[in-house]
Amino acid sequence: GGVKSSKNAWSAAGRSVGKLRGDIKTALTKLEEEQTGLGAGSESGGGIESAAAQRELCASWKRYLNGVSGKCGTLQDRLEKAGDHHYRNDEAIKSAFDGIDGLYKDTKPVGGESRGR
Incomplete structure (x- = not known):
């Protein structure tokens, strides 16, 4: 109750995530470039x-x-749609974001397992 949604906040969050995605694509390009000579696909x-x-x-x-x-x-996409009020209500927004976990599984943390320590 009393919390109001701000289109600007949703849009800014969407732009920030979009920038991160661009940075990842840049990293992928650099990764490919750095494989030249070692041959990412060479025998x-x-x-x-x-x-x-x-x-x-x-x-x-x-x-x-x-x-x-x-x-x-x-x-x-979900952030921008939430800002543009594409979802019917708060429950629809929650459902849209909850669905992301079903699409993408996070990798397990690195560094071994504690084995109960």
């Missing part, structure tokens, strides 16, 4: 023994960053 990997591991790591990062970029795009 020789420039003669480096660890080329297969390098290619696998590069592919893993590309998948991860593409997933994050997709999630940012979906979140940006």
